[in-house]
Amino acid sequence: MSRAVLLREHGGPEVLRVEEVAVGAPGPGEIRLRQTAIGVNFHDCYVRSGLYRTLPLPGVPGIEAVGHVEALGEGVEGLRVGSRVGYVSPGYGAYAETRRLPASLAVPLPDDLGDEAAASVLLKGLTACMLLRRVHRVSPGETILVHAAAGGVGQLLCAWAKHLGATVIGTVGSREKAEIATRAGADHVVLYREEDFVPRVREITEGRGVAAAYDAVGRDTFLGSLDCLGFLGTLVNYGQASGPVEPISPSALAAKSNALVRPIVFHHLRERAALGAMAGELFAAIAAGIVRPETFLALPLEDVGESHRTLEARRTTGSVILIP
Ligand SMILES: NC(=O)c1ccc[n+]([C@@H]2O[C@H](COP(=O)([O-])OP(=O)(O)OC[C@H]3O[C@@H](n4cnc5c(N)ncnc54)[C@H](OP(=O)(O)O)[C@@H]3O)[C@@H](O)[C@H]2O)c1
The missing domain is CATH 3.40.50.720 (NAD(P)-binding Rossmann-like Domain)
Incomplete structure (x- = not known):
């Protein structure tokens, strides 16, 4: 089981509530990730309000996070238990403490990019x-x-x-x-x-x-x-x-x-080679000081509603993240 934000109906930020959901063992080609920081995006507000009907309800919203690999499914190569990775995913499910994820989406993170900074910038x-x-x-x-x-x-x-x-x-x-x-x-x-x-x-x-x-x-x-x-x-x-x-x-x-x-962005990242190339360009730009992760607000997962309110009220200057 895992704590996760389960969207049961469309509406205002108040419809975002944390519940316990089943996670299970990773299937072939999957990893199970214990997440440490989750990026909040405008896209999530549209999914919540119902402007986008791309997440079947009930469902867990969220399209990016960072965490540590907890278990590997059959056939997963290039990752091990404990690997620190980030991902962006059009398949949702990021607003959670623990989740399963296709291993092909996982991007190993540079050592000098912390979890919160990575969730802010990926x-x-x-x-x-x-x-x-x-x-x-x-x-x-x-x-x-x-x-x-x-x-x-x-x-x-x-x-x-x-x-x-x-x-x-x-x-x-x-x-x-x-x-x-x-x-x-x-x-x-x-x-x-x-x-x-x-x-x-x-x-x-x-x-x-x-x-x-x-x-x-x-x-x-x-x-x-x-x-x-x-x-x-x-x-x-x-x-x-x-x-x-x-x-x-x-x-x-x-x-x-x-x-x-x-x-x-998901269309540009759909090939694993393109994801690797663009992540490489981004990490090089961060390492060279060309761009800087800006965390405006970090809130506990339970305050997810407040994160949406702040973003929609134009009060942010930088990224909003949730800490599960
Ligand atoms: N196409 C893609 O693949 C892709 C990927 C990522 C993000 N995006 C889009 O990029 C945009 C920026 O995302 P972000 O997460 O970095 O958000 P953000 O720019 O930090 O926040 C949105 C900003 O938009 C401005 N804005 C203008 N009219 C607004 C209104 N009526 N309501 C709310 N905000 C308004 C506000 O800035 P001012 O107060 O300065 O006007 C607000 O702070 C979003 O529209 C998002 O959907 C698209």
Whole structure:
């Protein structure tokens, strides 16, 4: 048995409750993991509210965690009891003390990356790697726009893009967040709740527009982001914190030959070789001090509801994790 957050119905943060669930022995190709830190992501809020109906109920939500291998199923190679690993998984089940997991998802962690730091940076860092190094490869000298630049993914994007030689324009929801985005690496910061970011971006880029706009805010910013693009620029819509984006016509992209992409990190990680390569890039970037894990809030598993409330209320500047 294991303590786990069992979602029985969709709703507000109050529907998240810890119960005892059966775990069992790992099957062929599986490991059983005793988890030490669990990453909380916006995706989890959508699963909880019912906006995403991707977790059959009752079910244990959560898509990333870190822990120690407790038992190995038949045929598992390259891991042993006691191995320290992290994972991201579209198959859910991370909000638990102990769980079974396909061994192919386990990523051995560098010794100098602690459990809490790893749970803070794994999914968000792999997402930043996907966005900057795969979806639109950031080149030296170009200017990019990053929305919610003081957020978990946002800070990683600012720091990494800066290192790649880009000029970074970040948008943020408050003055405190402006300081955090600047510290993370943003060259220009726009308070987008007080000022229309589109004319500011035009002014900063002297009318040229940006090479890429990284937009996970969604409904409130999407059309403005499109407006901010220069010729051949790419709108990377990778989330919808403010709500789903209204449909647009492909001809909206024709004015400046723009591209629109809607990437999902799990799709980029579905081959084991790609997971290994992207995790390697992320760990190298952490070791070199290019990006830094930022744990904003660590709460006990029982306070899972509070973790969702804080994230949805825009009060976070960095990652939220749960300690089982
Ligand atoms: N596609 C993928 O594979 C993938 C993978 C990971 C994450 N994501 C997405 O990336 C985004 C960032 O994730 P994160 O965990 O790092 O969260 P986060 O950026 O730390 O938090 C979300 C931020 O979005 C901004 N925001 C704007 N309007 C909002 C609203 N109406 N409600 C709540 N927040 C609002 C807030 O920043 P301000 O106060 O500065 O506006 C808020 O702090 C999420 O949308 C997530 O779904 C996508």
